[in-house]
Amino acid sequence: MTVIEALAEACGPEHVWEAGPADSVDGVPIGWVAEPGGPGEVAEVLRFAAAEGLSVVPSGAGTKLDWGRPPTHVDVLLDLGRITGVLEYAPGAMAATVAAGTSLRALRAYLLRENRRLPLDVGSPGATLGGAIATNEAGPLRHRFGTPRDLVTGVQIALDEGSLERTVDGFDLAHHACGSYGTLGVITEATVRLEPLPPARAWVMRPVSTPREVQQLTEALVASTLDPVAVEADLPGVSGGRPAELAALFEGERAAAVQRAETAAKLLGGGATVEQLPPAWWGRYPFDADDVALKIWGRPSELFAVVYAIRDAAGIPVPVRGSVGLGVAHVALPDTVSPERLEGMITAARTVLLARGGGGCTLLRAPHDLRELADTGGPEPLPPDAARLKLSLDPEDRLSPGRQPDPS
Template structure:
């Protein structure tokens, strides 16, 4: 039996095809594409690929397949877009079980009718739930609700040899599958915590001039009793025509939100304004499709020292945006940046973070020729538990091979 025949037997003949020039994963060519229609079909594909020693990379909408390290090779691209829909909504409306290929837009529309939300306001508008879990992607609301690791209470995962396993809240599987880039198993569905829709939302937006000022204002805001749901900053660097801004979101009952927003505007001063809508940059990444993208994280009080170190290494201010209240931000660089300059920036950021209590600086996305010349993830190996889980679940590294930085 040929590969195409076996995959067609699992998924149906119309759901399998030999890959063409457009079927790549971060520039790596694909052998075949299979689009299973449910968990059993995913498991059947993995049983076959394990028996044949074929590599598999799962994909949802493909919005972040160029994040992290590219796979070393891809025999079968597993298109999970047919695994879609809300499978179960808890009677109390506080959790839902959702198929991994469900677009977040569709999930939001469904939950809106129930006056509920999944508080994952990610910067990838076309993303699926599975893709968000695979990258542990989060947006401004991480300030209050955390990342997918904090919101997932259970997962159903198809493992390398084709078994279907459940990971419950607090288990290593449920925790580390978030951010694993598809290397531990193929998530077919997840149970996630939901929140009621807030009655009111207001933003307080203030112009700022330096990263130091952002730090001072952020510390004043987070130390107050005003309890913002999110605190974000946009520092456009040397881009002309864009002011730097700090913005805070307040959610809850109308009277409480109005009072807190007005109090925050007074606390921040300097022309801070209460707005009914977010600034245009809110919840968006600072980089465009062709840019080099970095992610930096550390203690909130130390994040700004990293921003200054990046500026010094680059020779000019660079665009930075992110959740300054938590010490998480993204950086945009032109794809024309010289490898030695990029390496210097990564080294400078990691040196500052190491000296100031820890954190990290990851090369999130870049042209392959740049990634081959710099250390994308830094010297830190995987957490011991994550590395142990990878070796237990996929010892022959057939799932997204090469996507994890280090198994030592």
Template sequence: MAAAASSTGAMEITRKLTEICGPPFARFAGAADEVAGRSARWVAVPGAPAAAAEVLRLAARHDLTVVPRGAGTKIDWGAAPARVDIMLDTGRLAGLGHQSTGSPVTEIGAGTPLRAVQSALERTGRRLPLDPPSPGATLGGVLAADEAGPLRLRHGTACEQLVGLRWLNADGELVGAGAAEATGGAPPVGLELGRLLCGSQGGLGVLVSATLRVQALPASRVWVSRPVWTPLEVHDLVRAVLAARLDPAAIELDLPTAGSRARRPVHPSRAAAMANHPSAAGRRRDPAAARGGAGTLAVLLEGGPAEVTERAERLVALVEGDATVAHSAPDWWRRYPFAPGDTALRVEVPIGDLHAAVYALRDAAGGPVPVRGSAGLGVVHAALPGSLPAERVGAILAAVRGVLLARRGRCVVLSAPPAVRQAVDVWGEAAVIPRLRAAKEHLDPHRRLAPGRLPGGL
């Protein structure tokens, strides 16, 4: 507990937070108010950016830390903060800014649930080309976690689609990034600096609002799905689909573990050597090599009805096999492969090396591992059982990261049981640390915002 907070008294801090936010919107934290297992002391729910700024200024005066929270769908992602004094709930920093009919952009409050935004835009025949898997996620939470769904293939992440951004720095000053008309009157800075807040888990600023491009809803959407058995088969199919210039909106992979055969674990050092061996790229496409049940490769096509139908027919002929065409997504679409209590991983690697990464993960784990995500970008998620001991998870991570290092890839632990989180490096190699350190020194030199949440313990 901060010394200043002790001398002032917890009740005094509570009284001041109540004055700022209103009686129903400031309280002592409860058992559920945690950030990656770290308990908060107070919860404040400011009703406007000015009130959120007052909360940050109060924290600065009393040397208190602040961690923002949206809907809490990803509050356990990443490293645990060193301390959580005030949890700043952004739920009341919500809503869509006024916009003229047909405007190509819209400003959205950070605390606005993304599905509410999509519902409002849909009534005007428009959408945000965003589809993150977390149900109920707020826009601020999506940006803070740099979360993306299948549409990332064509449209990029929410962070890549930003036109403008407004946030509060650790001193409670409102900062705007992007074009002046997109920053709501805040002093504008370069959008490159604003984009550093993406994925920062609240460690660089408290997001207030974001301005994003909108687009017309596609007239037609079709999913072409095909069973797949091995990572190498997926590699060949994805390469063929991309080369055919079919303009897919998404190329998603689901490799489950159902029907898998038991297999003796492979030592991590041997797993890395196997994945790096030239023969790894030439493994045969047969069910036995998959060491698991059939998976699915699904391609989403969007556009006008006639041209989508024509592209779907070309795609079915291209991928052969038992391809099917549907006007609704597969059940697993936009869903993570992990469950609460699992160790959740995100693997990022050039698409030409995705099969090697999946083989390495399977070999290190000693059997099939559920994998799901964007095969068209080389960004997938995987799940390890929560029952695995921390040292076993650490050995698997070491083997997989060793394979990825030579392929300009990385493996990040998104969430994990407490024992695993404490024992492993959740980030691995992070080339962005120097840039993040500079941004942290600039935006939060006293480390009051989510200290320890960023790579390198920043």
């Protein structure tokens, strides 16, 4: 039986095809594409792939296939777009089990009717729940509610040999699945913690001049009793066309949320205003589709120093945006940046972070040719427990081979 015949038998002939010359995962050519219709079909594809020694890379909406390290090779791209829907939810419950291919937009609309939300406001338009979990992607609300590692309480994963598992002895499977980039198995469903929908929201916006000022104002907000739900900063760089800005979100009953926002505006001073809508950049990444992107994280009090180091290495102020209250931000660079300049910025950021209490700087995405030319220090070694789990679940390294879990 040929590969295409076996995949068609698992998923149906209309949901399998041989990839074309333009099909790739971050520049790596694909052999075949399969669209399973449920967890059982995912397991069947993996069982066949294991028997034939084929590599498999899962995909949701494909919004982050170019994030992280590219795979070394891709025999089968497993498109989970048909595996959708809320599988289990009781009215008024604070948890739901959702199929991995469900878009966060669709899940948001479903929960809106129940006056609930999954506080996962990612910056990838069209992202699926499985994709957000696999990359541990989070947005401004991470300041209060955390990342998928804090919100996912259980998963079902299709493993290399074709079994469907919810637990693995000795490991927190849900925790390790978050940020795994498909290297442990294929997430088919997840149980997530929900929150009540807030009655009202108010944003405080304050123009800023320097990264140091952002740090000082953020520390004042976090140290206060005002309890912001999110604190974000946008430093557009030399070509942003708008001023740098700090913004904080307050939620709750309308009168209380507005009152806390007004108090925060007085605390921040400097022309701070209270608004009922977020700034246009809120919850968006500073990079566009063709840009190079870095992710930096460290102690919130030291993030400003990392931004200065990157700007010094770049020679100009570059766009930076992120959750400054937690010390997480993204940096945008033009795709014309030289490999030497890119190496210098990553090295500068890591040096400062090492000297100031730890953290990290990773190349989140870049054109394939630039990745090949730039020395970014190689992948971080897996923590011992993660390495043991990888060896246990995928000893032949067939699942997203060469990719690396998110260390942040």
